[in-house]
Amino acid sequence: MSLLGKALVVIEKAVKIPLFDCRMCGQCILHSTGLVCPMRCPKNLRNGPCGGVLVNGHCEVYPDRPCVWVEAWDRSQRLPRWRDHMTRLNPPVDWRLQGTSSWVNLVSGRDRQVPTGWPTAGQGAHGLGVVSSLPPGENRDPGLGP
């Protein structure tokens, strides 16, 4: 790593760890998750909360702490932008990037590299894009019921 690269890691850590309890995954999606670092989730979830969230909104692994994803959902909906990002399907973590600067990876495009077998982001497995294309509240019920 170049000296500049190392310096950026130091600066990024100095800024993001105190502010966001950042885990330096190197592929930052903070803006998509209400500025709550998803890597604080003990299950490393990148796509929303697990089913074990306690009735009071706390984490099943650390019952004294609020669930990271409950916070992410609440805060994401209060942000002026990126609210719809919570419905995006985020790709698997590239663990090689752990400890590197997400700023460098953003500029270089490295953080957008996904495994060959992972279909293009936004293009649903079923090709219909139900999540990304659907504004909340829009009724797409085709009236198949009684």
Added chain:
Amino acid sequence: MSGPPAPSPPRSRLEALLRAGHFVVTAEMQPCNGADPEEVRRHAMELRGRVDAANCTDNPAARPHLSPLAAGHLVAETGLESIVQLTCRDRNRLALQADLLGVAALGVRNGLLLTGDGVSAGDHLETRPLFDLDSLHLLRVAHVLRDQGVYLSGRVLSSRPSFFIGAVENPFAPPHDFRPLRLAKKVEAGAEFVQMQICFNLPRLREFMARAVDLGLLERVFILVSVYVARSTRALRFLRDVVPGIDVPDAVMARFERTPSDRQSEEGFRLALETVAALREIRGVSGVHLISIKGQDAIIRLVEAAGLLPRPDPDNGVPAPVQNGEAGQLPADLKAGLGAA
């Protein structure tokens, strides 16, 4: 039946029954703490003919048990269809892909892909949990293996696995307004059926289902809801306080607390019966998933008392559902989307 025609034969009998419009019944099989295949077969034979498919859990509550792949294979050999659960807790992406192929090779027709309980719920607290992928990643990986015929790396398979892809969702856990969107994400990732968490809170479930309708999910995924047969107030309290993500409303708890201890088991059974009956009336609920602990007797009794028998004979094809009208309500033809992919 509404919905577009299916472009491919169903991957499993469960899928065929759902597509035909049956109100299906699945159950959680008792996990085995040993290596005796007879124990698995005995559990399977108890359920065979009484439920349409049985779940083989994957180290439930983060406690090791007989492998779900082995159990799923043994169950399938008895003629009862199995649903093998795979969690992201104990396997990285290599092992998960290997096991997805293994599941299909062993004759298991359904996979249920989930994140998994944290290791803090179990009896090996010192272990290192993996969580390399999350459940949505795993759903997508299964879908890619099956329909694109490649590993996540892009390396090509020599033959494609076939299975019906299932997920779980918990409408009863916060953040409640995000849960239907999370199910939509799972459908996007590849889920074709979903088994939802144990339901004690019908109003909450109805809200979730209404939102699922709004999101157009009913014609993309089949939804089953779990029903638990509680044996006592103590068991219910344990479920509420110790098992993460279970919502037992105060009114339900109070109902049990009012009941004398010698009648609590009957009260639990009656609550389960009422829940099954209520679920059958909710639009978009395609079946129930029955759970009891310490033995399967309660499940067997419940299936009978709830009027869910006879089940379609597993040795014969898939008959038309007896109650017509159900079929029209639940088209959910998944293959519509798959054809477009």
